Each structure stands twice: as C-alpha cells, then as structure tokens.
Amino acid sequence: MTGSVDLLITNGIVMTMGADNRIVDNGAVAVCGDAITAVGPAGEFAALTARETIDAGGGIIMPGLVNTHTHAAMTLFRGLADDLPLMTWLNDHIFPAEALLDPQKVQAGTLLGCAEMILSGTTCFCDMYLFEGAVAEAARTAGLRAVVGEVLYDFPSPNYGPIENGFAYTCELIDRWRDDPLVSIAVEPHSPYLCAPDLLTTAAGIARDNRVPMVIHLSETRSEVADIRKKYGLTPVQHLADLGVLGENLLACHCVILDENDMDLLQRHGVKVAHNPESNMKLASGIAPVAELLARGVCVGLGTDGCSSNNNLDLFAEMDMAAKLHKASRLDPTVLDATTVLRMATIEGARALGLDGITGSIETGKKADIIVIDTRKPHLTPMYHPASHLVYAVGGSDVSATVVGGRVLMKDRQLLHLDLEKIMADARQIADEIRRHQDGL
Ligand SMILES: CSC[C@H]1O[C@@H](n2cnc3c(O)ncnc32)[C@H](O)[C@@H]1O
Ligand SMILES: [Zn+2]
Numbered sequence: 022m023t024g025s026v027d028l029l030i031t032n033g034i035v036m037t038m039g040a041d042n043r044i045v046d047n048g049a050v051a052v053c054g055d056a057i058t059a060v061g062p063a064g065e066f067a068a069l070t071a072r073e074t075i076d077a078g079g080g081i082i083m084p085g086l087v088n089t090h091t092h093a094a095m096t097l098f099r100g101l102a103d104d105l106p107l108m109t110w111l112n113d114h115i116f117p118a119e120a121l122l123d124p125q126k127v128q129a130g131t132l133l134g135c136a137e138m139i140l141s142g143t144t145c146f147c148d149m150y151l152f153e154g155a156v157a158e159a160a161r162t163a164g165l166r167a168v169v170g171e172v173l174y175d176f177p178s179p180n181y182g183p184i185e186n187g188f189a190y191t192c193e194l195i196d197r198w199r200d201d202p203l204v205s206i207a208v209e210p211h212s213p214y215l216c217a218p219d220l221l222t223t224a225a226g227i228a229r230d231n232r233v234p235m236v237i238h239l240s241e242t243r244s245e246v247a248d249i250r251k252k253y254g255l256t257p258v259q260h261l262a263d264l265g266v267l268g269e270n271l272l273a274c275h276c277v278i279l280d281e282n283d284m285d286l287l288q289r290h291g292v293k294v295a296h297n298p299e300s301n302m303k304l305a306s307g308i309a310p311v312a313e314l315l316a317r318g319v320c321v322g323l324g325t326d327g328c329s330s331n332n333n334l335d336l337f338a339e340m341d342m343a344a345k346l347h348k349a350s351r352l353d354p355t356v357l358d359a360t361t362v363l364r365m366a367t368i369e370g371a372r373a374l375g376l377d378g379i380t381g382s383i384e385t386g387k388k389a390d391i392i393v394i395d396t397r398k399p400h401l402t403p404m405y406h407p408a409s410h411l412v413y414a415v416g417g418s419d420v421s422a423t424v425v426g427g428r429v430l431m432k433d434r435q436l437l438h439l440d441l442e443k444i445m446a447d448a449r450q451i452a453d454e455i456r457r458h459q460d461g462l
Contacts, residue, residue, distance in 0.1 A: 024061060025070040028052040028427055030391060031063045032075025034407050038084050038382040042360060044407065051080060052389040055202065055426035060383055060413045067360055075422050075432065077114050081394040081407050081415075082381050086336040087143025087370030089234070090274040090295035090324030092150045093159075094122070094130030096137065096217060098329040098410050107304045112312065119151065119453055120179055127448040128155040134334055135163030136439055137306075141335040141417025144390040145323070146427045147272065147295070149209045149236055154194060154462050157204045160175055164430045166390060168374050170194075170209030170236055173224055176327045184220055188227060195231050196220045203426060205233065207272075212238040214248050218264055224292045225266045234270045234375055236295075238281065240311070241275035242306045258283035272373055274324065275300075276309040284310065288317040293373035296365070298342045300326030312347055322370030324364075335417035340366050344412050359412040374448070388426050395421040421440050 028051075035048035035354075036059060049066040051059040058065070095115075102114035127150060138146060145166035148156050158165035171180065171194065173187045181190045189304040194206045208228040210216040216224075228235035240246060240257045249257045260280065261267050269291035276287070276294045286295065296311050314321055321341060325334050344362045348354045368456045372383025381410055395414055401419065404410050423431040430437060 022065050023068045024054050025072070026051040027071070027422070028073050028074045028075070028389065029066060029069060029071035029183060030077060030082050030393065030422075030424070033080050033082035033393060035383060036081060036363070036407055036411070037362060037384060039384050048082065049393060050383055050389070052424075053426045054294075054408055055388055055428075057383060057385055057387050057389050059385060062096040065334060073429065074191070075393060075424075075429070077393045078395060078397060079283070080396040080421065082383070083392055083411070084380065085390040085392045085425065086142050086366045086369045086377075087374065087381055088138065088143050088146040088324055088334065088336055089224060089272065089322035089370045089373045090126055090297055090326055091134070091146055091148055091334060092327035093134030093138075093146065093148050093156060094127045094150050095327030095329045096334070097126065097130040097448060097455070098314050098327070101455070103303075103328060103332075107306060108244060110304060111454070116122050121455060121458055122151055124152040124155040125154040126451050128159045129444070129451060131159035132163060132431075132439065132444050133448045134371060135159060135165050135330065136436060136441055136444055137334045138165060139163065139385070139423045139430045139436060139439075140420065140434070141337065142392040142394075142420035143334065144392065144422060144423060145374070145376065147207070147236060147374055149211075151178060152432035154197075157206075159192065160204050161201070162439075164203070164428055166203045166376070166380060166426050168205050168207050168234060168376070170207035172209055172211050173220060174215040175220060176213040176215075188223060191227060192231075195233060207234040207236045211237045212241070212245065213260055214245050221261065221266050222264050225264070228270055229268075232270075234272055235266075236274065238270045239273040239276055240278045241301075242304075243278055243376045246278045253404065254301040256280065256283055258286050262286050263291070270375065275309065276305065277301055277309045277365070279310055284313055284317055284319070287314070288319050289291070293320045293322065296321050296343060297324045297325040297326040299339055300330040300347050301331075302342070302346070303330050305360060308346060308350045311343070312351060315361070320369055320372050321365055321408055323366045336366050337411070337417045337419075340412045359406070359408040362412050363408050388425065391424045392420050393422040394419050416454060448462055
C-alpha cells in the first residue's frame with residue numbers, strides 16, 4: 022500500500038468486531054478524514070506516509086466502546102446517595118438534588134462524564150437527562166459521538182415545564198442537530214410509571230415521524246411491574262405493546278423483570294435492550310434475563326447507567342460484571358462468553374442505537390472510532406486470547422489512546438482537547454453548592 026493518510030494506528034492486534042470477528046495479529050488501521058480506509062497486517066502499511074501515527078506498542082487496537090444508557094451529568098451525584106432501592110434513591114435523594122440543576126451545571130457534569138468516558142475507552146454514548154441541549158453541546162465540545170434526548174415525564178420539568186413544551190423542546194433539538202456529524206437526538210420518555218399513555222404514544226409518533234430512536238427505562242424493578250399491573254392490568258412490556266409503542270427504533274433500558282411473553286414481544290417487535298448490570302446490582306433491582314434475550318436473537322447493548330448508581334462510566338468494568346453475573350445466576354460458566362460480551366459493548370451497542378453502519382467495528386468505510394489498549398502491564402501479561410483480556414483483565418485506565426471520527430481525543434493518557442483540571446474544579450464547586458443545600462444553609 023502506498024500514498025498518504027491522515028492517521029495510522031499500527032503495531033497492535035486489531036480486533037475488528039466485524040461479522041466474522043476477524044483478528045489481525047500485528048495489524049494496522051489507516052484513517053483519512055473521519056473514516057477508516059484500510060485494515061490489515063502492519064507490514065502492508067509500511068510504505069504509507071501518515072500525518073500522525075499512533076504506535077500501539079504490541080497492544081490491542083479495537084473499536085471504541087458504546088455506552089447504550091447513561092445520564093452523563095450524574096457524575097455530579099457520584100456517591101451522594103448509596104445503598105438504597107431505586108424508588109427511595111430517586112424520590113428522596115436524586116430528584117431533590119436534580120431540582121438544583123441548570124444548563125450550566127448539566128454541561129459541567131456532562132463534560133466531566135465525557136472526560137471519564139474518553140479516558141476509559143468509550144467513544145459513543147446514549148444519554149437521557151434534563152437540559153439535553155447542554156449535553157449535546159458538551160458532547161460536541163468533548164468530541165464524542167452521542168445520541169441524546171430530553172427526559173419526558175408527566176410532572177413539570179425543571180427545564181421545559183409542562184409536557185407540551187417538552188415535546189416542542191425535543192422537536193427543536195431534532196431540527197437543531199439533524200446534520201451534525203457526531204451528535205444526534207432521540208425521543209426519551211422516562212418510563213411507563215412516570216409517563217401516561219398519551220405521553221408515550223405522542224413521543225412514539227414524534228420518533229417515528231422524525232426517524233429517530235426512542236429510549237425508555239422499562240421493567241427495571243418488581244415495584245414498577247406491580248405498579249403498572251395495578252394501573253393497567255398488564256406488564257410494562259405488554260402495556261407498551263398495547264399502546265403500539267414497541268418497534269425497531271425503541272431502545273428499552275434495563276428490562277430486568279421480564280416474563281416469557283414479554284421477551285417474545287421484545288423479540289417480535291425488534292426492540293433493542295440496554296443492559297446495565299452494575300446499576301441493577303447496586304440498586305438491587307435484579308438480574309436481567311440477558312442469556313434468554315440473546316437466545317431469542319434480541320439485540321442487547323451494554324450501559325453503565327448514571328454515575329450515582331454504578332458509580333463509574335467504565336465499560337470495561339461493566340463487561341467484566343456482565344460476563345460474570347450471568348454465569349453466577351445461571352450456574353453456567355458458558356453463558357455470555359467473552360466474545361459475546363465484547364460484541365455487546367461494541368457492534369451490538371452500535372446496532373442498539375441504529376449506528377451500526379457508522380461505528381462499533383473496525384471496517385473500511387466506517388467512522389474511525391478506535392481505541393488502543395496498552396498491554397505492557399503485569400496484570401495483562403502474558404496474553405493468550407485478547408477477547409479474554411479485554412473482558413476479564415483490562416480496566417479503563419489501560420486505554421492509551423482514544424480516537425473519534427479520526428480525531429485523537431486522548432493519547433498516552435492525556436486529554437488533548439479538554440482542560441481536565443478546570444472540569445474537575447467546576448464539578449467540585451457544584452458539589453459544594455449541593456452540600457450546602459443538603460445541610461439547609
Ligand atoms: C431526568 S433524566 C433521567 C432521570 O432518570 C433518573 N434515573 C437515573 N437512573 C435511573 C434508573 O436506573 N431508573 C430510573 N430513573 C433513573 C435520573 O436521575 C433522572 O431524573
Ligand atoms: Zn437510567
């Protein structure tokens with residue numbers, strides 16, 4: 022191969038995560054502009070000239086990770102309220118703290134989340150929060166790929182007030198970000214327990230008309246299922262099916278409490294699922310039936326959920342947890358093997374967001390969303406199977422480079438386009454305000 026490219030990532034084991042899970046030992050990836058132009062043995066790239074080169078040092082070159090469900094600005098509430106069940110945690114601690122938020126604080130919290138994600142190898146995230154215009158701006162500032170959506174629920178929002186304004190705000194976001202190369206918008210009703218049927222059907226109509234994803238918390242806890250059964254005589258999944266809301270553009274987050282019929286409905290309607298094992302464990306919500314969903318062919322991606330119920334945004338930790346949790350709950354070490362989990366965190370996550378034509382694998386023509394893992398560490402030596410290391414041994418801090426759309430966002434553990442000291446100082450200042458409010462000062 023001859024000629025010149027913008028970026029060459031070389032001297033690493035390339036985990037393509039394409040349909041055939043091809044692995045190129047001692048491989049390289051060439052990037053022109055924002056896209057991957059070639060993948061193959063490093064020797065074939067020796068005659069290329071590159072404007073910039075990243076030497077993987079014999080480590081692993083892989084697609085950036087896709088976080089299919091988070092609330093990035095909740096970095097501001099990390100460790101604020103632990104060891105509580107979902108409803109107590111939300112109603113008594115998180116919702117009161119969120120009443121203090123404004124766009125500036127959400128932008129600051131999201132930037133902190135973006136910094137953490139870049140440093141731990143996430144290149145794309147799906148967000149649901151308040152003041153999502155500020156989240157979109159923060160994602161763009163950070164250079165991350167993102168699908169973001171304003172939370173919609175029945176009670177007045179600290180951002181838009183009544184729900185009619187929430188629909189208008191969502192439509193404005195869709196128009197504003199329609200042609201952005203990195204940020205796109207989803208319609209995001211919170212959950213069946215905080216959204217009346219009218220809200221859900223209107224939201225689904227907006228998503229359908231604009232051909233954008235819809236994201237919702239679904240069947241997260243037993244108390245949600247009991248609540249919806251009491252109100253509508255149906256499970257939350259049946260309730261959404263009844264309303265005509267299930268579809269291929271729906272990303273259902275959590276899906277912990279599902280019966281056989283619920284799983285069949287999700288499969289039949291092509292609904293995608295975001296699995297959040299650490300959040301489900303921490304809030305004691307339960308264990309989602311992921312092996313059963315995968316057996317049905319349901320697309321399942323991985324998510325961290327927000328930092329207050331995890332308490333980090335590290336998808337490497339999430340992969341480790343997902344792989345082990347289901348083995349323990351099923352007493353079967355063969356379920357969710359390393360490659361399956363790795364696909365959930367990359368290409369299946371991208372598919373869950375409708376972005377599998379763009380990101381999630383290293384293939385010619387895809388956007389260059391790539392990370393490098395430095396394996397020259399005691400806990401990563403020796404290495405027999407890279408997929409095993411990535412799921413069971415690598416941590417977010419082993420990521421040595423993060424590239425999104427061909428732009429190098431982090432190299433040698435240094436953020437190249439964000440002022441990390443300022444971002445952390447801003448977050449500490451906001452935390453002081455939250456603390457003063459809690460103390461009634
Ligand atoms: C305002 S955006 C989203 C809304 O949801 C809250 N939240 C965070 N994690 C969860 C979860 O696991 N289930 C339900 N709701 C959750 C978050 O604090 C925001 O208020
Ligand atoms: Zn959530």
